[in-house]
Amino acid sequence: MKAIVCAREVMTERLVDLLAQQGVDVMTVTNMSQVASVMQGGNVELVVLDPLAIEAEALSSCLRAVSAGPVVIALSNRQTDWERLQSLAIDGYLPEEAGNAEVLARMRAVIRRHLPGLGTASNEQLSLAQ
DSSP states (O other), rough: OOEEEEHHHHHHHHHHHHHHHHHHHEESSHHHHHHHHHHHHHOOOOHHHHHHSHHHHHHHHHHHHTSSOOOOEESSSSSHHHHHOOOOOOEEEEEOOOOHHHHHHHHHHHHHOOOOOOOOTOOTOOTOOO
């Protein structure tokens, strides 16, 4: 699996480490033009975005550009952010304060729902690297 992470530095480091441990090929980007550039290369199945690291207008346009592509998961620290993000076509939500086990579990659940070829709901040990 190939993933893009665009987040604040602390969250980027945490997510890159966590995903790399799962065998995911992770690319970090710092702005939406880089996200768009990487997306043009294809084969990206997961995008993890931090709305606080990206201007809302740029986030919205990027999500429209990738709407037919990879699973998009947003980081947030408030439920109200998630409600706003749903209107921007976000597939899943990761609370910033979640522990590593919860982050992986949430990612696996979103991936199962949106990329069924990577596993099934009964497969508790779904590897993100598939």
